[in-house]
Amino acid sequence: MHIVVCVKQVPDWDIPPSSFKVDEGAKKVVPPAGVAPVVSQFDAIAVEAAMRIKDADASTKVTVMSLGPATARDAIKNGLAMGADEGALLTDDVFNNLDSLGTANVLAAAIKKLGDVDLVLTGRQAVDWDLGVTGTYIAEIIGAPVVTFAKSVTVSGGNVTVERVLPDAVETVESPLPAVVTVSNELGEPRYPKLQQIMAATKKPMNTWAAADVGLDAGALAPKLTLEALYVPVVDTKVELMEGDTPEEQAMALARRLKEAKLI
Template structure:
């Protein structure tokens, strides 16, 4: 079984600050991490590898050369192979263009059974790339996966697709694209052997635009149909309110009424 996991290196949003004059992220000094949902996707691929024989896990990312650090972390966790898509022609790609590039890379990899993506990236929160890849490649897709069972003998997967107040049980033949959410699992730590042996001694494959069969008019900044018009931090004004009531019980009752009015309770 061949599994490909698409990951993205993102700025740690716990450390991100906004330049209020320009409306852009201040990236200087901000550490980069593997996107959290992508890490759940990787963990699920590794779990399948632990439970079944002859499973090969490839990790795929698009980004600048420093994105190799995310791939090294994935290798240290247990992935078998890592591919970096890096080229100036990819710069400025929106979700459409990014999915176009990743789809071309998946075409080049070929013969995969499962493609994993995270639900969404914390630096964009669009949840679009995974479904777009599935559409470009003509793959069935199950999004928001919170539980997964893989049945290699019958060439199918059975997944719980989370919704607001429960989940659907969805079955699909492979190959299939799945997007993972944090409820799916708890990502493992890198192993010592993985850090010092696997990550440092496994060659990371690099592909540029010349290695892919891709329409150049559909990638990069010029090929992106969407753009960010403005980024800003919303201002919040908190106003206090004094609850009326002759006794503490009356005030508590009024408090509960206000909470219900706001659908907090």
């Protein structure tokens, strides 16, 4: 069993909203100074899902793959410290400003290059763009079925069984391998690597591949979804604070305003 987990490095999402800045000209988020980028939360949980399969069957090989700048190596190392076996960093200037489909094309090409992949795991969405489409695109490109929003992933006898979280139900979905599964937070927290594992991770094999290494040329990666603007919305609600000398007066003022606004 060979599992590939695709992880994305993103700006730390857990910063105060006031430190969130956008360069509107460049249509990019300005990373907050002194705050290291992190592994997109759902992707770390996808690594956890892979490790649980490896816990049950130690012969499982787990490759952690990331597309990004050289710093994305840290996102891969995080997965290796959690117990993954190998890393693959996809980095190339032509990978800048890809849309999700372009990203999926590169990841899928690298998965094909590995050749023997049974299961591809990704987070249900990256916490920067929040699109939640890359896993599905990878599945389409490699011709595999996709199951999204997993809270548990188990494999046996050439099949994967996924408990799929919906707002109103949990479904059990079965699919033949190879397959792509996107993982949701209901699966549980990613394991916390011990210092020893973090040290060991630096010695694990990591491939670095450019576009040519996975047989892609830049022309195939032109975006179909174009980004025309990125901005921080102006919050036009100026809060109306309730006046009053006592909590009772404040509460009554609020109740009356809610009534006037037809909200109660």
